[in-house]
Amino acid sequence: MMEERIFELVAGHPALDLVNTLDxxxxxxxxxxxxxxxxxxLAFAVQEHLLTPKQARELSGNTSSRAGELALAECRELREALADAIYAQLEERRPAVAAIKTLERLFRAASDAQRLLWDxxxxxxxWPELETAxxxxxxxxxxxxxxxxxxxxTLQIRACNNPECRWLFLDTSKNHSRRWCDMKVCGNRMKARRFKALHRT
Ligand SMILES: [Zn+2]
Structure with a gap:
């Protein structure tokens, strides 16, 4: 059975949406x-249009629960390395060496998993193993x-202004003015917070 979670995909890029899955x-x-x-x-990959629902069903059928656990752990490893690298980039720090090594290994694995096809x-x-690995x-x-x-x-990556959220997104607005992951989630809450602060003083 496919999980029914609907991910809030506001980042404008699957890699940034992935980082945001640690809310x-x-x-x-x-x-x-x-x-x-x-x-x-699998549901996340389908919602990002990286896999079709049929491909996800095939993969699900070809994956034991143990293999699924290992694959999930590796995906979280990718996510945390990406988070380390991207927040470091935003703060103009050097990413951790371990994060760089993890990204290098997984970027290379992704490249090795592809075959050049002449149609x-x-x-x-x-991706020859799209429905099996x-x-x-x-x-x-x-x-x-x-x-x-x-x-x-990569220079358009920004983080939400809510310091507890800092969800990542690509700021493709004309004057680079996007500040919130989602006005409904963080934009409003910050307004509410400011409103309260105003009345306390
Ligand atoms: Zn936010």
Whole structure:
């Protein structure tokens, strides 16, 4: 059975949405894990249009519960390395060596999992193990992440202004003015907070 969680995909890029699946990452009261199971990871990949629902069903059928647990752990490892690297980039610090090593390994694994295919007209990268290898969702995300971090678009990455949230997104607004992951979630709450502060003084 596919998990029914609907992910809030506001980042404008799957690699950033992935980092956001550890919700309230900077909240002193505790983080919230949204990527709870392998089925959840498959649902996330489908909602990001990295896999079709049919491909996800095939993968689910080909993945034992143990293999699913391992694949989920590897995906969280990718996520935390990405988080370390991207928040460091935003704060103009050097990412941890361990994070760089993890990204290098998974970016390379994603590249190695692809084959160059000639379809009679042109070349394509294809994923021969798309419906069989449990770690495919992680490799698709690693591939998307490497494209983002090694492109000019990496300079458009911003974090939500709510210090307990700091969800990542690509600021593609014309005057680079986007401040919130989601006005409904953080934009409003900050307004409410300011309103309260105003009345306390
Ligand atoms: Zn936010």
């Amino acid at each position: 309230w990452r900077f909240r002193p009261g505790g983080q919230e894990e949204l990527l709870e199971s392998y089925a959840g990871l 009679g007209h042109r070349f394509h990268w294809e 449990p770690r495919i969702p992680t490799l698709l995300l690693a591939n998307a992440a490497s494209e983002l971090l090694l492109s000019e678009s």
